[in-house]
Amino acid sequence: MMKDIKFLMGADCKKLILPICLSVLDSLLNSVMYGVMLLTLAALYDGSFSAAMVMRALLWLLGIFVLRCIFQGVAFTDAQCLGANASGKLRLRLGNHIRKLHLGYFNNHSIGRLNGVLTTDVTDYETIITHCLCDVVKVASFGILSVGFLFYIHPAFGLVTLVVCGLAVPVLFRSGKASGDSATRLKQAKSNVVTRLIEYISGIKTFRLYNLTGARFVKLDRDLKGLRDASTKSELSVLPLSLGFYIITAMLIPISIIFGGYLQMRGEITAAQFVLVMFVTVSLVDLLGVLSSLYPQIRSITKATENVREVLDETPFGYDPAVTKLDNFDIAYEDVHFSYNGKQEVLGGVSFTAKAGTTTALIGPSGSGKTTITSLLSRFWDVTGGRITIGGRDIREISPDLLASNMAIVFQDVYLLNDTIYNNIRIGKPDATEEEVYAAAKAACAHAFILAQPDGYQTMLSEGGGGLSGGEKQRISIARALLKDAPIVLLDETTSNLDADNEQEINRAFRKLMKHKTVLVIAHKLGTIRRADQILVLKDGKIYEEGNHETLLAQGGWYADVCREQEAAKTWQIS
Template identity: 45%
Template structure:
């Protein structure tokens, strides 16, 4: 139990104070419940002793009514305060978790599946909230009631108190065992839950592909299999904890017949008074019912404490370290000094890479697929830290700068544009929440998206669907460029689109990018070489090292990889689907 409390404490921190009132109210409720029992015991004893008078009857009723009303009000207030404080704690937890995860090295996301991370935010926090808003106070209440009953039993008849203690000691190991079984199987069950979440996310994201390959429904075996495994695991969880809970409940419920037989025996032999007999009977009823509650809740608490354990482990994962709160570099020149980097298992992706991106100039990265171009951009954004060597911006080491401060200096435009399920206005404004409408429209005009936005029924207030699903690829890109223009950061990292857009769209996006890149320090990943012939510097990467470096003219003269690729792309431009001798002639004529 201490581990449960320790985990709860570690996860909710200072907010634990919000639980004090509900716990106190739970104890007060348990106390009133005891009072209720006391009045009943007293009434029965009085009745047996033939001392039951009308006035006693009315006084008893009055006390019971007051206790009842008080308990009802208490239950209402305690429930409200528990729900309110529980949701405050859970909201705070979700926000802190999101903030914490945001600061983690991207490696964390590589090692943890979407399902696992989604489960942390949904299942774990929901389970944790369940512990706080229900189980914890119920457990405390039952524990307090049992303690009071035991004390009362010692006072009333210490012999029977001894019998109760023996029965509890016999049953207790079963409860502990049930708890430890719950705790042991929780991780495996959680793996099954995570797998289902991952598969569902995968299924929804890839629904078009699955339909094309007729892998929908039961034919998508991975989804089917994970559902089945979760079903089996859920049954296993219930079945493995149930025997312990049931035997525990049976033993403690025996307290009532034992009290009856033992008490009757003592009474007949004249070793006990009727008052003691009645009191012991009532105590046995109350104690056994409270012990049953404890027996049911303990394994649940142990099982759910695994959720707290998971959350604690994320909070203990260290975010990216830094030593300087703000970026104080002289300019935005970016230098890679003998940088080596691998994502995992020591498979080297960048090897002793050195180059400089001059301040206010454009550097293009080209190279074969997998040569490390996107990795260079990720390292400049500090999604990861280098293994060896150093990256500097304005002579400041990137690893010294607070990640948020670094983010303010950089704007990224990736090929996979992600827009939030919100209005176009909010999607653009997120780059600068304080931006006026005029600034937003100005950025949109420069990004060539103002016109198409205004043609939509709700203009800037149009909702774009999840990921921007209601916009075309070109429209999404222009909205993302408007967002980047609004941010107006001095460094622009650009992952140019691999897919050819139609001529009009391409022209518009190129104009928009011209505005974005003007007078900025730019690193652009170029997939089509004709777009970067004016770059101040072109770096050809191969297997994580610089293979060639220079301007377009210099590289063409070198007759290396770049010159060869230029030629090949020229040839590729003439490729036609299903070319025949007839179409070839027509094309030749056209050329």
């Protein structure tokens, strides 16, 4: 347990010394209390009992009681603060680590698992520090002192206690193992349910549309039943063993009575000693009962540590810490190969250069790899072959944070945070003034519709940006990108059916965003493509045609065909 706590707490582990020492002192005082009782009882039996002695014993007991209250209070408060602090730090450490992982890590499965690690596992670990650690120390130290005391009264008591405990310990270990195993199954079942619930809630529209809600969403139903069964099994598998442990340890009481009675009759112990042995044995049995419920919890920290370690062991993107600044924004893709999760190659040798301050348009059929190309530049993933450079420097040397600070990204699936519109825009530049935020919103043609919202810029958005139209969300994300004013801009133009006014406004906003920047744009509209300095036509993960609007038209390939079709579509009439 201490090894796991040390791994999770790091240097802060030393701070646990105080509550541990106080718990040992508390146990010592508990034992002293029994000593006082022994002296009093002995006096009662040998006739030296007096009122003054009772007073003295009472004062001793009062003193011990006050000191124990202080020790327990300080140890408990300290452990509470340390536990909350340690779990907070661990969650931040995990969060900081998770944010540096490649996007492949965040599939549906790992969301449920990550949720389990960040909530249940970290909470298990916090409980160990706040509740279990001091109790374990108390049980252990009082156990040792009690056995020592019993040996002192008569070796037979000590031996009997050791034998009974020796019989009970294997049962305790088995209950710990059963609890550990069922905890693993229970966590897996919980993780499945969380994953399924996330899928269910985020896809509720589809589920309703296809009437897959309620009992017809068989998978959620199955996972919920799985969780119920795992919970029941978890309780049932540990209960007989905990009970068995308790029954064996409780046998200490009748055994001690029989032994004590026998020894007293033989005159080997006094009546006072016999009574006190009974007190100590009853307390010891009680404490061992506490241990039977503590031990499975202690075992759970091992599993929690394994889960936390698994996340922390996931290798984040590497980079060269010496690279702290970028000053040249020429972008070059050199024979870039890429496959998601080692499967089929999605990019098969893409090479092109985009000079700083120019616009490169990526076009091509669906699934040709356009989004993949832009995702690689922002290091959502790392290339599997070749390299990408910015200003001649391989982007694998650049930290994801530095890259992100030099990049503004507007994608189709805009994600807005559960915050005010104002703060959602200000994410682009956290220290922006109010004027700068308004200016960015105006430039993104978003100012007017924001003012029309119930609370203007202070209107709260729900998670994901619910309550706004697709075009409105996109203009907020453009405002955010404009405010950031980063030298590299990655754009995925929207293809959704915006009305003509909305589309014109968004186009205007896009043009402002792209001015004087190095732009990679996944273009769907002829307007953008025509103005681009370079157009790359992608097909099956390779550059199929390359040039500008005029040269590609002259080539008469795929691009020329698409342009002809788009031009022809303009002349269509509904009659």
